Amino acid sequence: MTTPASIQDLLREENQKEALKDEAPLSFWQIALIRIRRDKLTMAAIIVIGIILAASLLSTPINNALGVDPFDTDLLAQFEPPSAKHLLGADDLGQDQFARLIYAGRISLAIGFFSAFFILTIGITLGMVAAYFGGFVDDIIMWLINTLNSIPQLYLLLILGALFEITPPLLVIIFGFTAWPFTTRLVRGQVFSLREREYVMASTALGASNMYTIMKHILPNVIPTVIIVAARAVGNLMLAEAILSFIGFGVRPPTPTWGNMLTKSQQYVFEPDKYYLILPAGIMITITVLCVFIIGDGLRDALDPKLK
Amino acid sequence: MTTYLIRRLLQTIPTLLGVTIITFLMVQFSPGDPIDMLFFDPTFTAEDKELKRQQLCLDRPLWQQYTFYMVGDWSGECPNQGIIFGDFGTSIRKDRPVIEMYAEKIGPTLQLTVGAMLIGTVVGISLGIISAIFRGKLSDNLIRFMSVIFDAVPSFFLGIMLIILFGVRWGILPLGGMVPIRSSETVNLWVRIQHLILPTVVLGVGWIAVMSRYMRAETLEVLGQDYVRTAKSKGLTNFKVYFKHAARNALIPIVVIIGPAITALLGGSVVVERIFNWPGMGRMVLEALSQRDFPVVMAVTVISSVLVIAGNLLTDILLVMVDPRVRLS
Numbered sequence: 001m002t003t004p005a006s007i008q009d010l011l012r013e014e015n016q017k018e019a020l021k022d023e024a025p026l027s028f029w030q031i032a033l034i035r036i037r038r039d040k041l042t043m044a045a046i047i048v049i050g051i052i053l054a055a056s057l058l059s060t061p062i063n064n065a066l067g068v069d070p071f072d073t074d075l076l077a078q079f080e081p082p083s084a085k086h087l088l089g090a091d092d093l094g095q096d097q098f099a100r101l102i103y104a105g106r107i108s109l110a111i112g113f114f115s116a117f118f119i120l121t122i123g124i125t126l127g128m129v130a131a132y133f134g135g136f137v138d139d140i141i142m143w144l145i146n147t148l149n150s151i152p153q154l155y156l157l158l159i160l161g162a163l164f165e166i167t168p169p170l171l172v173i174i175f176g177f178t179a180w181p182f183t184t185r186l187v188r189g190q191v192f193s194l195r196e197r198e199y200v201m202a203s204t205a206l207g208a209s210n211m212y213t214i215m216k217h218i219l220p221n222v223i224p225t226v227i228i229v230a231a232r233a234v235g236n237l238m239l240a241e242a243i244l245s246f247i248g249f250g251v252r253p254p255t256p257t258w259g260n261m262l263t264k265s266q267q268y269v270f271e272p273d274k275y276y277l278i279l280p281a282g283i284m285i286t287i288t289v290l291c292v293f294i295i296g297d298g299l300r301d302a303l304d305p306k307l308k
Numbered sequence: 309m310t311t312y313l314i315r316r317l318l319q320t321i322p323t324l325l326g327v328t329i330i331t332f333l334m335v336q337f338s339p340g341d342p343i344d345m346l347f348f349d350p351t352f353t354a355e356d357k358e359l360k361r362q363q364l365c366l367d368r369p370l371w372q373q374y375t376f377y378m379v380g381d382w383s384g385e386c387p388n389q390g391i392i393f394g395d396f397g398t399s400i401r402k403d404r405p406v407i408e409m410y411a412e413k414i415g416p417t418l419q420l421t422v423g424a425m426l427i428g429t430v431v432g433i434s435l436g437i438i439s440a441i442f443r444g445k446l447s448d449n450l451i452r453f454m455s456v457i458f459d460a461v462p463s464f465f466l467g468i469m470l471i472i473l474f475g476v477r478w479g480i481l482p483l484g485g486m487v488p489i490r491s492s493e494t495v496n497l498w499v500r501i502q503h504l505i506l507p508t509v510v511l512g513v514g515w516i517a518v519m520s521r522y523m524r525a526e527t528l529e530v531l532g533q534d535y536v537r538t539a540k541s542k543g544l545t546n547f548k549v550y551f552k553h554a555a556r557n558a559l560i561p562i563v564v565i566i567g568p569a570i571t572a573l574l575g576g577s578v579v580v581e582r583i584f585n586w587p588g589m590g591r592m593v594l595e596a597l598s599q600r601d602f603p604v605v606m607a608v609t610v611i612s613s614v615l616v617i618a619g620n621l622l623t624d625i626l627l628v629m630v631d632p633r634v635r636l637s
Contacts, residue, residue, distance in 0.1 A: 147326030150616045154575035155593070155609045159331075162597040162605075163338045239462055243579055246464045247594060262465060266583075269472050269483075278472075282465035290460035297456065 008206065032224075035302035042298025045291040052288055056105035063103070068096040070103040071254055082276055089276045091264065101280050104256035107168055109288070111175070111257075112238035116230050118176035119237075123183025124226060130184065131191035132214060141188075145181040153178060157240065161249030168251055171244075175237055183229055190222050224303040231296030235289045242285050258285045309628070316624055320617050327613040328391070332374050335602045363387075396607035401599050406607040409592065417588035420580065421573040423508035428515025428569075433562070435516070436523020437555055440531060451520060458517035463576060467510045467583035474506060481506055484585035507584045511576050515569060522565060526558040533557075560630050567620035574612050 026034075036042055055062065063069060073095055082089045089097050130141040148156075160174050194200060195218070203213045244250030245259025253260055258281045265277035361367045365376060365386035380390030389395035396406040439451040475483040482503050530536060531554055539553045578590035585591075589608060596604035 143322050143326060146323045147330060149571075150323055150327050150613045150620075151330065151609060152571045152575040152612050152616065154578055155605075155612060156334075158578070158593065158597055159334050159605060159609065162600065163334070235460065239460075242462050243464065246462070247579065247582055249597065259462075262468070266464075266468055269468060269476055272476075275472070278468060282462070282468070286457075286461045286465060289462075290457060293456050293460050 032299075032302040036298055039298050039301065042295055042302075045294035045298070048287065049291045049295065052105060052284075052291075053109060055102045056109055059099075059102040059106055063096075063099045066098070068099040070095070070099040070256055081273070091277055097261075097277065097280065100256040100261060101258075101284060104258050104261060104281070105284065105288075107251065107255065108238055108241060108258050108285070111168055111171055111241045112234045112292075114172045115175035115179070115237045116233040118172060119180050119183055119233055120226060120230055122176060122180040123229075124187050124222070126180065127184040127187025128191055128214060128219070128222075131188045131195070132210070138188075141184065145185055148178065148181045153240075154243070157244055158247070158249055161244055166244075166249065166251055168255070171241060171251060175240065179233070179237070179240075183226070183233070186225060186229060187222055190225055191218055194218050194221055228296060228300045228303060231292060231299055235292035235296065238285065238289055238292070258282075312628060313625065316621060320621060323617055324614070327617075328378060328610055329374070331606050331609050331613075332377060335606055336370065336373075338600075338602070391607075391610065396610070397603035399596070399601055399604050401596075401601045406604050409604065410589065410607060410611060413587070413589040413592045415588075416586060417574075417577050417581070417590060419504065420507055420511055420577055420586065420588065421570075423504055424511035424515060424573055424576075425569065427508055427512035428519055431512075432516040432519020433523050433555075433559070435520040437527050437550065437558070439520060439524040440527035440558075441550055443528065448524075452524075455517040455520050458513045461513075463510050463514065463579050464583055466513060467506070467580065470506050470510065471583070484583070485587075507580050507586055510583070511573065511580045514572065514576065518565065518569075518572075519562075522562060523558065526560075526562065527554060530554045530558045560627075563623055563626045563630065566626075567616065567623045570619040571616050574615065 059070075091097060091100075126141055130138045156178050157174065160178075164170060164174075166174075191214075200213060200217050203217050204210075208216070241250060241257060242259030242262070245252075245257050246263045248263065250259055251257045253264065261281040262278065262285075265274070265281065268274040268277055358367075365373060365381070365388070368376070368386075376386050376388040376390070378390055379392055380388050380395065388397070394407055396410070398404065399406050399409060402409065435451050435455075439448045442448045471483055474481040485503060536549060536554055539549045544553075577586075577588060578593060580586065581588045581590035582594060593605060593608050596602075596608075
């Protein structure tokens, strides 16, 4: 007589033995990693993002080494074009543009990544809860999703931006609470369809609790989808941050972000000698978001080749 | 079909309620006394404020204020007539009915959004089909890469770049506005179109990206179908196979993105109107926000949401009409 639990134990032992053999089959993640390594475009994007990330994270030591500070104003250096002292020149307040650019990168990237993390946490939790409990809870969550999806998101952000003094952490919270519906809907749909799979039925039939089945069999299968969504989300949120700053309802100076640096420089479109103030911030946003999107597409191809 | 229509219509009611509740609550919880914001009058005593508060029914409980906001106060004690009867309140700064201001500004915004949608749809669909036909070839890769770039470049940066190139450097297109400043009443069509080009392109670029990706995926799906193989084996020219048999069927699911497109374009027009100084709804919202003129902001948000909900409804109905299989599920 074997109990269901011991059948599971036997299977697990069998699997472990299998994994220890030399020609053990590659895991899903190992295959994905190999695919990404072969994808030159994605690898290039990862390297570029790595450089931008490193420059942003190390902005303080880099600026110290160059003897500049993102917040120092120096009226003698007003509108100084790019030079050895001010690599990307200085603006109307004599603030060093290079120092501000890499410092701003830290803020823009942090907003993108932390908000994406926040959104995924809310999105996955609510999506699983909706699909798991169903019925009334599901109805309420779906109602919230439909409602939030019906209000143009920029308007929501603008109203909140006008009501509060926006700081980077507050912006992360605002993004978190306004942008979760997409993830939730996706996770909910996935959980619904996964619930019908044979291995989930098998798990239930073997006497596993609902919670166990969800955590052990459903969640791991939702993760690939979530990773793809996360990459897109980081890029979109960085764009949203830049747009809000640009319109004047995001993070305000003196704290630099790529968006508000561009807003400030917008007034110089008629002065070709000051284009050095416009270009860097815009190019940085574009390149960063572009790389994030390319990595997202690369991850999608690697994790879910059917979609290619 | 009729039952489906009725069910679908009823489904919009909770969403509409949700939109109005969220908008209403957000403005309610804004910091600052609404009376101070409304009147800016330093001579007001506490009693004056109390009186005004009573007249405007701002002392009523929240649920009552919301009801009045929605359907109006039928006892006539409060000034609200209710948004379902078209009363979106009065602008604090301009002292005019908000709905009147909205009616003035929606025209210019529609010009932009319709133009952007046209560009996006025509260019996007063509690129998508080309991309699918030449799958894996150079042109496919180029188009796909371009669509990612179009997604990634912030619209305001693209706008500034285009202004610098076409407006400042080459001087062939106007820098902004809808008509030249200091122009007479009648401006000929060509001048108007010139002013439209840059803003619609900036607004349409994101739409091109989305459309081409979507169309590529749909066309690829259709190209694998049996009837396309049949068409090919009948000896039809490639052009006929792709555009007569494949593209037609690939277009069906495209209607699904009309709803989200309206949302995106309405949001995007705020940014584009700001860059190009376009006298539309988006600029009105930004102005109202910076002056804390919340009735205007609330009205625009609610009306835009209604447009989005209507767009989604239309999408669903169209989908059922063009593809009878949808009704079964």
